Amino acid sequence: MGKITLKHVNKSFGEVAVIPDINLTIEDGEFVVFVGPSGCGKSTLLRLIAGLEDVTAGQIDIDGLDATYLPPAKRGLAMVFQSYALYPHMTVRKNIAFPLKMAGLSEEEQEKKVQNAARILNLTNYLDRRPGQLSGGQRQRVAIGRAIVREPAAFLFDEPLSNLDAALRVSMRQEITELHQTLKTTMIYVTHDQVEAMTMADKIVVLNAGNIEQVGSPLELYHRPANLFVAGFIGSPKMNLVQGAVAAAQGADTIGVRPEHLDIVESGSWHGVVGLTEHLGSDTFLKVVLDTGDTITVRADGEVGLRHGDRISLAPRPDRIHRFGADGKALA
Amino acid sequence: MSTQSSRLAARVMVAPSVVLLFIWMAVPLAMTLYYSFRLYRLLSPDRTGWVGFTNYLWFFNSPDFWLALWNTLALVGGVLVITVVLGILIALLIDQPVKGQGMLRILVIAPFFVMPPVAASIWENLFMHPQNGLFAAIARGFGAQPILFLEEYPLLSVIGIVSWEWLPFAALILLTSLQSLSSEQLEAAEMDGASALSRLRYIILPHMTRAITVVILIQTIFLLGIFGEIFTTTQGGPGSASTTLPYMIFKQAIAAKDIGRAAAGGIIAVILANIVAYFLMRGIGRHLDA
Numbered sequence: 001m002g003k004i005t006l007k008h009v010n011k012s013f014g015e016v017a018v019i020p021d022i023n024l025t026i027e028d029g030e031f032v033v034f035v036g037p038s039g040c041g042k043s044t045l046l047r048l049i050a051g052l053e054d055v056t057a058g059q060i061d062i063d064g065l066d067a068t069y070l071p072p073a074k075r076g077l078a079m080v081f082q083s084y085a086l087y088p089h090m091t092v093r094k095n096i097a098f099p100l101k102m103a104g105l106s107e108e109e110q111e112k113k114v115q116n117a118a119r120i121l122n123l124t125n126y127l128d129r130r131p132g133q134l135s136g137g138q139r140q141r142v143a144i145g146r147a148i149v150r151e152p153a154a155f156l157f158d159e160p161l162s163n164l165d166a167a168l169r170v171s172m173r174q175e176i177t178e179l180h181q182t183l184k185t186t187m188i189y190v191t192h193d194q195v196e197a198m199t200m201a202d203k204i205v206v207l208n209a210g211n212i213e214q215v216g217s218p219l220e221l222y223h224r225p226a227n228l229f230v231a232g233f234i235g236s237p238k239m240n241l242v243q244g245a246v247a248a249a250q251g252a253d254t255i256g257v258r259p260e261h262l263d264i265v266e267s268g269s270w271h272g273v274v275g276l277t278e279h280l281g282s283d284t285f286l287k288v289v290l291d292t293g294d295t296i297t298v299r300a301d302g303e304v305g306l307r308h309g310d311r312i313s314l315a316p317r318p319d320r321i322h323r324f325g326a327d328g329k330a331l332a
Numbered sequence: 333m334s335t336q337s338s339r340l341a342a343r344v345m346v347a348p349s350v351v352l353l354f355i356w357m358a359v360p361l362a363m364t365l366y367y368s369f370r371l372y373r374l375l376s377p378d379r380t381g382w383v384g385f386t387n388y389l390w391f392f393n394s395p396d397f398w399l400a401l402w403n404t405l406a407l408v409g410g411v412l413v414i415t416v417v418l419g420i421l422i423a424l425l426i427d428q429p430v431k432g433q434g435m436l437r438i439l440v441i442a443p444f445f446v447m448p449p450v451a452a453s454i455w456e457n458l459f460m461h462p463q464n465g466l467f468a469a470i471a472r473g474f475g476a477q478p479i480l481f482l483e484e485y486p487l488l489s490v491i492g493i494v495s496w497e498w499l500p501f502a503a504l505i506l507l508t509s510l511q512s513l514s515s516e517q518l519e520a521a522e523m524d525g526a527s528a529l530s531r532l533r534y535i536i537l538p539h540m541t542r543a544i545t546v547v548i549l550i551q552t553i554f555l556l557g558i559f560g561e562i563f564t565t566t567q568g569g570p571g572s573a574s575t576t577l578p579y580m581i582f583k584q585a586i587a588a589k590d591i592g593r594a595a596a597g598g599i600i601a602v603i604l605a606n607i608v609a610y611f612l613m614r615g616i617g618r619h620l621d622a
């Protein structure tokens with residue numbers, strides 16, 4: 001079981017309120033991703049749940065029990081740190097067995113659980129090595145192994161993939177997702193990378209300046225962003241946000257159109273000049289400077305023949321226009 | 333890229349300092365070795381000659397020698413134990429975030445800057461003195477007899493003084509090692525259910541092993557030659573109770589004016605230092621790698 005509920009949690013460091021007020025429920029077995037720009041308080045929120053920081057006010061329930069003032073070890077949570085935080089003087093076996101040893105398990109039981117974890121994570125051949133002799137991905141797996149032997153109520157991941165190279169990051173991402181499907185344990189995952197959030201999460205929590213901007217499934221956030229911040233943060237390349245007369249015509253302060261929802265047509269409502277073009281093979285991203293002065297991104301076909309300086313006409317798909325009010329909130 | 337000629341040039345240019353250092357080291361050692369086999373007394377300079385191992389045998393047959401040997405090792409061992417154990421505790425304490433941390437650290441380091449004879453004099457006259465000393469005042473405050481430190485526990489007193497001098501060094505080195513421990517490791521251990529004591533035993537102490545090794549090796553080198561503190565306080569006494577090997581050599585050279593014997597003692601001290609170094613490197617030297 002691993003249902004975690006935050007009630008009016010806030011956290012201040014001295015005068016600075018890092019997290020003003022957060023209410024959030026994480027259901028048992030969910031894969032929740034906290035995503036937001038650097039300094040938005042997502043790591044602090046994770047550390048509050050872990051018990052590594054004390055809440056200034058509010059309550060944290062784990063499985064219906066008040067855990068606000070429980071020490072980290074008593075919360076039944078396991079954490080994977082950004083730096084992995086492996087114990088360098090211990091072998092992989094001892095690293096994975098450390099929480100079991102601290103819990104006072106017998107040697108045989110420790111060995112059994114270590115072997116089991118090593119089998120799941122393909123570490124069986126590395127048990128007698130030290131962390132210094134492992135590659136980044138293997139260290140990552142040892143850190144996960146140390147977490148899963150405890151059979152925790154929930155796993156906490158603090159930007160675990162940010163120290164890996166791009167190719168390894170993609171494969172570790174899949175491994176963690178598969179692990180979640182095997183174990184069916186609650187996982188809370190912190191990242192600043194919205195691609196990780198979109199690909200892994202059951203539920204994304206978008207944070208900005210310590211506040212929750214929106215909670216929802218990846219596609220919900222993608223198709224129905226609640227405000228300008230989420231609209232700009234989720235999706236790559238970013239959603240085009242246009243203000244002024246074009247927006248006013250739609251009865252909004254700002255309108256947003258994703259690059260893939262703009263069609264290049266003979267005579268559309270928007271006109272502009274092609275600037276930079278990025279050819280990715282499957283797609284081409286065009287930076288278009290509109291006559292109104294706005295620069296927008298358009299996703300076109302990979303074979304598109306447009307070049308720098310060409311004049312084009314664009315038509316946004318009417319049902320894909322997001323309208324935002326002056327307060328930044330989405331209009332119905 | 334190093335070519336044949338650049339490597340040769342490098343060797344040629346380093347050569348003078350290597351030669352100088354070799355002479356610097358070898359000549360005094362050779363002269364000591366030479367004198368240790370000679371009859372050479374300053375009180376009778378006309379009587380000289382080769383005497384074989386007589387000077388060495390005098391040491392081995394002197395009951396004071398074995399006591400001095402034991403005292404030397406007890407001094408080194410005692411000071412090492414005290415400074416490493418207390419050094420770890422002090423390092424753990426001053427690593428905590430407190431107000432006036434910078435000032436506190438300077439205060440902790442301060443004793444290291446006090447010269448050995450000065451430190452010894454301060455301890456002898458202000459702390460251990462049976463009439464004027466602080467300890468005597470405390471003892472009288474409790475209605476007890478003042479302890480005659482330098483008479484009754486001469487070696488322990490010297491160990492205490494030297495420990496006070498070297499504690500800052502140990503604490504400083506151990507503190508820097510403590511500061512290089514990643515906080516995430518401690519947090520991970522905390523989440524793994526390790527108590528404060530377990531964290532010290534399984535995470536902090538293993539992390540500090542190399543620093544502890546460095547402290548032990550460096551201190552051993554200096555502690556084997558401790559002289560000033562003994563000279564200032566006990567003069568090796570009462571009797572020979574606090575005489576160490578360096579102090580015994582000093583007595584032969586300056587008091588008895590027997591250069592030959594003192595030189596033999598010096599060679600014995602060199603051999604002792606090498607034996608100690610050998611066992612230290614075999615015992616803890618492996619912690620210096622990796």
